Amino acid sequence: MRPEAGRPEAGRGENSAETIPIRTGADVSRVRRSVATAMAVIGASRIETTRMVTAASELARNTLDYGGGGEVLIAVVGRMTRRKVELVFTDHGPGISDMSKALTDGYSTGGGLGLGLSGARRLCKEFEIRSVPGEGTVVKVASWTERP
């Protein structure tokens, strides 16, 4: 599945992008560290950083556990007044057939707490999910800081 919905916005300034494969539990840790670094680049607060890192941890874990592995694109998009961190998780797994169920608190097909997707949606300023059964899933989340 092409991550079209998830292409990072273009912008001026200190842009950077990094793709991290998600194949093992160690990769999930790596994603958390890279997201923390990206959040530091845009000067995010401690609370905002914790929120994004936690959401990234949830989504990376889902990519691994349910998507059968995949990757995340971490983009830092600098603008004049707003600096943004965008994360795009992509996998080519079975996809999600009932999205509203998957986004319901407590719903899990894997014996989890079922709070990862819904939690990530609450934790992030922007949250978008697209999934095609049999093709895969793309989740895009973003956070930003404003400059006066």
Added chain:
Amino acid sequence: MPDSTGSNLPGLLSRYQDRILTDWIAAQSEVGVLRADLMREAELRRQSRSFLSHLIAATKNGLNFDIESEQWQDVRDMLTEVTNFRVDHGFTPTETATFILALKQPIFECLRDQYKDDPATLVNEAWSATVLLDKLGLYTNDIYLRGREDIIQRQQQEMLELSTPVVQLWDRIVALPLIGTLDSARAQIVMENLLEAVVESKAEIVIIDITGVPTVDTLVAQHLLKTAAAAKLMGAECIISGIRPQIAQTIVHLGVELPQVATKADLQSAFAHALKRTGVTFSATKPAHTR
């Protein structure tokens, strides 16, 4: 004694055994396999002699290139011993394989002497020797990697155990300061260590301090909940301490509820709470409770 492969290599090996051994050990010292810093010469000599006699025994009924077969069992065992010795002593994979590869030159020289008037046979025999020794050399590589994996796994395991120490704070109160990522492997060990400590110290209160855990996501929360539930089954109450403001906020946003667990901002308040729960009180002059 030509065999099915038509090779006379087995006969040559036993005829020139002493010479091959001497030249081989010399070659190993030359190419730097004898890492004097890592291994004594006597040990190298012992390993080389032993390997050569196993090699001769394995080929005495004819050369068979299938080194996974029964007749190569003793050679494989010997190579495993030789390789694991080198893994433990810090040799590189190349240095380890060179043990076998350094045997080529001495064998070639014997072949050259033996067949100086018969170049066609010389080429055939040299080819057989090369194929065989390359196979055995690659085999050490496989063993080497396996040995390294074992060591890495063992070290990881040891580190995991070291990094989850359960400390007894007071009579019937134990604490577990968690530091780092609480992945599933580690959560398993944490749970085991903790339950063991609960039994050993007859703990009634277990304090899990997560000040050092950078991210509390739903997987970590689930592990904490399971650990608390298991502690409860053993008759101990669980307190989670060290919940920083940003962690409290994320837990709330995730929608995680911790119904059976008391939570405290820091270890001190958790400890004070635990003392109260176990009925310990202090007066200014003398402690009401002695161990």
